[in-house]
Amino acid sequence: MAISVCVIGAMAAEPIGEDQWERWFAIWATQMAIDQSIAPCTELTLKFTDDVEMTVLNRTYRQQDRPTDVLAFAALEADIPLIEDSEPVYLGDIVIAVPTAARQAADQNHALARELAWLASHGFLHLLGWDHPDECQLQAMLSQQETLLGLITHDLDIFPPAVLL
Template identity: 35%
Template sequence: MSIEVSNESGVDVSEDELISVARFVIAKMDVHPAAELSMVLLDSAAMADLHMRWMDLPGPTDVMSFPMDELEPGGRPDAPEPGPAMLGDIVLCPEFAEQQAAKAGHSLGQELALLTVHGVLHLLGYDHAEPDEEKEMFALQRQLLEEWVAAQVESYHADRQSQKDQRLLDKSRYFDEP
């Protein structure tokens, strides 16, 4: 899976974390593992320009998704064998997201992870224009984000345990010496 991040926003963010959450969601949604995704982070002025150009709405927004192919979870149903595809672009605005994060009482990293999940789901055809669509998409978004966080915590604890085990093994080599 290829995920490229281009940070043109001027805000320092963890690109590794954005890639991690995007990769997790793409895998969980059963998208072909060779799929490609592009993520672009823009400042407020550039995002406002995109927002007006594509949505005819003034001012910046937090996330916009630009699907490349018509995909369903698991790939195109009319394809004989699902193959790699360019999912599209997710455009994030960290400046705007930072304001939302402050209002929600969490970090910019948490907000960007949420917006990344949201953007990937849009690329996969999910929408929230109608109440039933919104309920489905936001429930899935919450579930995926919670599962990703749980996987991050589990990975952290496994890494810590591995480090402890290695220190113990390093010390044990002295037991064999006279």
């Protein structure tokens, strides 16, 4: 499964590099291709930002005047098409507020890398059409996120717990 990930603001999300993100999304896309028809070549943007910009985005698109941890903007409204030619399908954008992610990681005593991966997997599922309007669908989505994180656990175990400065 080929996936191209354009990472914006990567310095805010250290120590995870762009190559690492691309590898993780490729693993996740391969896993999800088992359950869904995903085009063999896809692209997405992963943006790391601060709470100020995230508040603006959350206010603009969700009418909530506060920061949130992750937002996803799917490029496709329908199911992801299975396309036979070599043109990549643009899935959309995932935006993560690093300060919020750092607070959540510290609160849960795990590495910032784990929290960022958790949020990225959540955004990725939204780009694939998953949603959680009710408790049942939320639990299904969280379970799928656990599955996706389980595929990269060996990578995440090298990162220390988050510490807020």
